[in-house]
Amino acid sequence: MVSVDSLYDKIKRWTVEFVGGSGYSNQMTGYMTGELQTVVFTLILASLFRIFSIPLGMVLLIAVAAALLYFAPMIVHVERESSNDLNRVLFWVVIYFAVIIAVTLWGR
Amino acid sequence: MTESISNLWSIALLVTIPIFATIIVNLLFNRNRAIKYISLISALSLVVITILSPYGFQWFTGQPALNPNTLTFTFDASIPAWRMALEFYFGPLQQVLIFVMALILVLVIGIATNGLTKNQGPYIGMIFLLFMSAAIIIMVNDLYHLWIAVEIGSLVVVGVVAASGEGIGQKAALKYALFSALSGAGLAIALALILGLTGYSNISDAIRYIQTTNLAGMSSILYVAFGFFILSWIYAGGLVPIHPLKSEVYGAAFPHGTAMLQAQSKLMLVAIGLVMLRLFGSLPFAREVMLSISVLTMMLGVVMALLQTDLRWILAYLIVSHSGLVTVGISLGTYDALVGGLFQAVNDVLYMSVLLLGCEAVYYFGKGTSTKTAVGIAKKAPWLALAMVLGTFAASGIPPFNGFQSKIILIQSALKVGLPEVAVVILILSVTTFIALFRGIYSIFLKPAETTPLAVSGSVPSEAQEDDKETPIPRGLYLSLAILVVITLILGVYPDLVIRFLTPVAQAVSIPWYP
Known part of the structure; x- marks a missing residue:
């Protein structure tokens, strides 16, 4: 039996699973657009790694694509990690700062 | 001496x-x-x-x-x-x-x-x-x-x-x-x-x-x-x-x-x-680090703006996101990019002020700024709705508003230094800004107020009672909005009015992307 669902219906059903509430609410459009944007942005960011090293950039791009598929829906994680909870912000600042120092010292 | x-x-x-x-x-x-x-x-x-x-x-x-x-x-x-x-x-x-x-x-x-x-x-x-x-x-x-x-x-x-x-x-x-x-x-x-x-x-x-x-x-x-x-x-x-x-x-x-x-x-x-x-x-690598931070900021800010259901919070995240646009120009550090980044800073302050003052005006209707509670305001304040829509156009980089001019300079400078990815991110940011803002503005200004069955029975406050909570928007607020909208329009048509002030510093500070 062939499914009569369009691609839109499939994506909507999948998104509703993690959004909850009405499938036609304005929050729903935000979450769906957000999910798409996050994936696109992350892939573009990964491709920017070619500035440092093209072969490493290619590896990173594939790894990121795999990670996006594995952790989907991404938007839930993005929202949680972008919480304004002080502990979480401090945690990310420490990680982030470590990366900056690592990259700059490596660049030297 | x-x-x-x-x-x-x-x-x-x-x-x-x-x-x-x-x-x-x-x-x-x-x-x-x-x-x-x-x-x-x-x-x-x-x-x-x-x-x-x-x-x-x-x-x-x-x-x-x-x-x-x-x-x-x-x-x-x-x-x-x-x-x-x-x-x-x-x-x-x-x-x-x-x-x-x-x-x-x-x-x-x-x-x-x-x-x-x-x-x-x-x-x-x-x-x-x-x-x-x-x-x-x-x-x-x-x-x-x-x-x-x-x-x-x-x-x-x-x-x-x-x-x-x-x-x-x-x-x-x-x-x-x-x-x-x-x-x-x-x-x-x-x-x-x-x-x-x-x-x-x-x-x-x-x-x-x-x-x-x-x-x-x-x-x-x-x-x-x-x-x-x-x-x-x-x-x-x-x-x-x-x-x-x-x-x-x-x-x-x-x-x-x-x-x-x-x-x-x-x-x-x-x-x-x-x-x-x-x-x-x-x-080596310093500007790349600055650029990475800028692009990440643009991305996370605008994505978080999409998830908000309150106009204040949509604007809060968009302000952060658009800060990334300013810093992209500074991070690239070339002459064009610096002009674009500095011009974006000026434009950003202006069009975000239009949207923020419009958001302030929404408070005068007594239902807050949530997209769930404040609805159908365009009917009561059409000029306010117009100002918000024009502010959204400016923020989204739609011509002939000022946001378009600075974003196009930034996109061109990113392409010139061989970073089409950054140009694409700026482009997506513009489109997403429009979606995020228009979601809020549609709900608050254009969406008609829903009538519930309870309203028919008269057990909820009538429209006349609800209007009691409303306070007239001060004329000064309308005047401020008008001044800012006109400036965004003028700078969109005549960007040189500001750019000529920015070129001396861009010339003095600029560094080629790959020296």
Whole structure:
């Protein structure tokens, strides 16, 4: 039996699973657009790694694509990690700062 | 030495007028009428001073500079020399940025003095100090003043947010205060390292020393200083990963207060960004790091804006996201990119102010700014709806508004340096900004109010009763919106009105992407 669902219906059903509430609410459009944007942005960011090293950039791009598929829906994680909870912000600042120092010292 | 010191009068006034205004309105405390006139006159005088002032230097503490070639003292700013005094500079970039900030100050004071009923004095005082800190940061050319102004600026941000009187505002202010202590200390360490390495507190002298001296063995120290500068930069502008705290600050303050906060934030981003570009721009990987932070900020800010259901929070995250656009230009560091980034800073302050003041006006309908509660306002306030839609067009980079001009320059400069990815991100950001804003604006202004079955039975307040909660929007708010919308339109059609002020600094500071 062939499914009569369009691609839109499939994506909507999948998104509703993690959004909850009405499938036609304005929050729903935000979450769906957000999910798409996050994936696109992350892939573009990964491709920017070619500035440092093209072969490493290619590896990173594939790894990121795999990670996006594995952790989907991404938007839930993005929202949680972008919480304004002080502990979480401090945690990310420490990680982030470590990366900056690592990259700059490596660049030297 | 026969030459005499030629300190520029306007620099001192741009710093002292806000301080005196703060003291006076604090003393007046609750005498609202007096506060209104004094603060409006002070703010207008700042606009006039910015327009009339010539360009020049102010040497605070007054020591002359030492010319290293002739070992003679001089007050001539055009001679490369070691400057002992704490130095301020007022040039074309400072003129245009301080003018925009002063204009927003006038409009915000007009709105705040009409809207607030109690404790006006301290609140207006803090708004003035916000202006002062931003003016110092953008004019300063020495590391001490930069640090002090950033510290003052962060404390004043805390005050403005806490003054919103809501629990969420005070919580956000406390968090921001805790964090600013960390970042302020970080900046102090960076300055100490640069001072230790070069021996100069003057930024131009330190840069000249770094460029002319072989620092191969000491470059680790420069990188650590760069790391601490980055910390200060991300904190000042709310870049990733501080974006949740800064957007909380924007979302929790009064919208007119946020208009000033975001203007101050953009000026801080530009000032610290330019100092970083001048000090560290030629270090390998430094600009790449700055660019990565900028692109991440654009991305996370706009994605988080999509998830919000309150206009205040949508705007809060978009302000953060668009800060990334400004820093993309500064990070690329080429002539075109710098012009685009600096122009974006000006445009951003203007169109975000349109949207924030429009958001403030939504409060007058008594249902808050949530997309779930405030609906169908366009019917009651069509001009407000029009201003918000035009503000959205400007923010989304739709011609003929100002946002289009700066974004197109940024996109072209990203393509020119061989980074089409950055151009694509800017393009997506524009489209997503439109979606995020229009979701909110559609719900609040255009969506008709739903009639529930209960409404028929008469058990919920009737429309007439609900209208009781509404207060007429002050004419001053409409006037402010009209002024800002017209400016966004004029700058969209004649971008050279601002760009000609930005080109001198872009020429002086720019560095090729791959030297």
